[in-house]
Amino acid sequence: MRNFSFLTLVVLLFLNLPIIAKAEGEGNLKRHTISGHIRDNSTGEDLIGATVYVKELKIGTTSNVYGFYSISLNSGSYTLAVSYVGYQTIEKTIELNDDITYNVELLLANQEIEGIIVTGEALNVNVTKAEMSTIKMDAKTIKEIPALMGEVDIIKAIQLLPGVQTIAEGSSGFSVRGGSMDQNLIQMDEATVYNASHLMGFFSVFNNDAIADVKLYKGDIPASSGGRLSSLLDVRMKNGNSKKYSVTGGIGTISSRLLVEGPIVKNKASFILSGRRTYYDLFFKLSSDEDYEDVKMYFYDLNGKVNYNINENNRVFISGYFGEDVFGSPDFKMGWANQTITVRWNHLFSKKLFSNFTAVYSKFDYELGMPEGSVYSFEWISNLKDYGGKVDFSYYLNANNAIRFGISSTFHEFVPGTLKPLGSESAFNEITVENNSGLESAIYVSNEQKIGSRIILKYGLRFSHFVNVGKSITYNFENYELQDSTVYGKGEFFSPYYGLEPRIGGVFIINERSSIKASYARTRQYIHLAQNSTAGTPLDIWFPSTPNVEPQIADQYALGYFRNFKENTIEASAEVYYKHIQNAIDFKDYAELLLYKYFEGELRFGEAWAYGIELMAKYDINKFNGWVSYTLSRTERRINTINNNEIYRTTYDKPHDVSIVINYNTSKRVSISAVWLYSTGSAVTFPSGRAEHGGTNFPIFTERNAYRMKDYHRLDLSLTWRSKDKPNKKFATDLNFSIYNVYNRKNPWVINFLTDEDTGETYAEMTYLFGIVPAITFNFKFN
């Protein structure tokens, strides 16, 4: 399989070389390049994925994640239409005699200005782009979705998309096309976010005010990305308004936030700083009960970014994220924190060759402890550090070929934890689980090629490599029993794993309104999450592939039909996918994972499958916008020693999943949103028999995950009331009311069996988390 696809790609590349060579050296007509950046007119923010369309040739290109575009055409006169969702399209006629830089600043759809031709046509990018299984959301759309306790959350928003399931209510962990929680690569401005959740997963770490763009790849993952099997969630933060200062903020039921942005040098350099903090622990401080006075319970996020346009060809960004959850009392403390620092440099080698250099440092750590002074005093600290660098090139060869290539490498340092006794009275010994390190690298090349007017073919190859780095100890197991150990010295490389990851996709455009797309991608994952609990906790540990753990490998095939209606105001799609995972990982019954040296002996391996159909219709008609989606799917595994080696469903196998999102702008000042979601109940394991022992009864189980909890559904509503919008207004406010779970459906979170002490009868009891939860948020913006 591997050799076949590699061969196919090589053959494809060779077959096209004559065409490429011919196009370059065309006799009389000379080729010139139009390139530049596409930005928002009022803030100067880059517009990601904006379209530049050459009307005469019926070809186009899109801006990359830094707002840069490049297109090479023969000398001549062309009309370019530059467009982006939510903005007014700008058309401009260009006489192309030489390479030119054409920077465009688009106006928001509701703004007005004279002298520039605007057209109001909706776009059919979803039909014509050679990209499937991806969904893009902007901060504005995310903000419209009613949120739990008023906390706007992109992770909750993407769970309303087809193919994305929640793992458990409230949890920030999500499953994409049947993949487990650790198979999603979450990146914020190129830095990997290992734990995207606050407060056990009820909220995410992303402050929506600071987000510019979010794109979820459920499949068809580009060759430039790898390391996780199921998805890429690419979050791009705003750069900061480069034209004027602005302060945005909000006060909500659970937290408050503040964002300050502005130019450092107008139109050249800008900064953005945002923070968010919860304050429910303040209620504890007000309590008269002494025990509660010293309780600390909060989380905060801090995002900072500075960007500087040195000149036309060079741009530098420095960004950082710091966030922490703290829970503490005089007897106990627990906390976890994320820190990332990224430095990036965009460099234009030529109008056709765009490059980005990134250096990243990220750290995720957590601690648990009981203060000094008792027999139980201890402290446990664990962390994961990444030091990474990558280089990405985009070579816009000609109007029909866009080549991307690059190389990346990340050094992962895993510190699973040390438990230290505190003070002389402590009865604890120091327990250390040895550190582990790994170097994960990749090199890739891909091309997106237009063939004729109807076909776009994307093909690429990624080669990834992982090697463990000493100093560390590997424990050797036979039949899961510990045999002995092997010690590796500092800097010693051992246990390399590597492989090819071919990525192929294409679109056949039937007409302006419809197309068929197909894709195949192989991905490899070298680091995994030891998560045994159903919902996942922040204490789950990431661990690398080692001599005992092979990398997971996934092959995903997808086929889709895309059709737009009513002049592109309704975008519909039907996609079918099939995913097969080798070396899938699960844990033995009663696995010991935390602070356990030999935890690799608790792992069990096998295969996993996921397949399904996703139907979606996105609409934007008059005052209504939103989407409706339905997913029919199955996800199951067969793992050695688990469930008698028979296939079993995962807990998040939910055959039916429905989301309905309706946003209604009743007027310029008021908008109402409704979200209704439904999914089959989670798969659970229930007992079939019971036996007596030691004066009580214990349950007997036959099959894992053979039963289901009650179906999950709820309705959320929100209403936003905006202050009057006057031109040149300095101060805007809005008030948002939201109600989560409007009809108070008791959706089970967990089901337990209890015995009535008096009658001896056993009955089932469900625990549900959220009944109806109203919230109110006040938002403001100074310009």
Added chain:
Amino acid sequence: MKKTGLIIIIAIGIILNGCTERIEIELDSTYTRLVVEGHITNETKAHWVRLTKSVDYYSTTPAPTISNALVTINDGFKTDTLVESNNSDSAGYYLTPTNYFGKIDSTYLLKIDIPEEINGEKQYTASSKLNPVAPIDSIRIEYFEDWYGYWEVQLFAWDPAETENYYTFNVYRNDTLLTYPVNEVSITDDSYFNGNYINGAAIYYFVNDEEYGEYLYPGDTITVHMGGITEEYYNFLYEFQEETSEFRNPLFSGPPANISTNISNGAIGFFAAYSVSYASTVYQE
């Protein structure tokens, strides 16, 4: 590690105390299994092995007992046959003579022959080594005023460094066993304090409010039985306590699974051999 897990569970359980509601759930049946419970200790007394059958999950009748089975225990030298109890309350109990005592470091092999087949089998076996246990230096009772007010029963002993030790703690008040049923028993391994002096670790709590636990009266004699158990029995008790705990929290619990056993041929339950050391104290105010 399992202890740290417990601590976390308590803390988070406090925050996330959701609402509950009783619901109806239909469950399938499953085939009957032989259930064995047996204990051999180094105490001189009649030790017992109990044989019952498993039932459907919602069944409210007591487990059917198995009579007229042939139950023997071999200690490496001799085989003793256990005699079924005549007492109508103790049907299904098979007893050793009252002068029987287990010997440290011997391996005990249990053999069972039942009159009627269960699941196609009539013969079942199990074996367990009888591990030694360190003596208890002393126990102490200390009162704390937090919460409702509670007494801690604290244990002082040395844990041997050379061996991996697993412990159970049973508490008696004036000859009444308080740690009953068996999921009330405190269990621990020595990973956190191997080779150290156990300096007053709390192994039981009395509560100053009868609604929440056992009350302690002045003059009560508190006796602690510390059992030195095998790793397998420790795993069994740990899994047992997980599966019989009233609340499973999706944040920390893995999926439910069958409890391990050391009985052969598809039977469930456990046959455990262990040694016991004691300490007593009389509670004065």
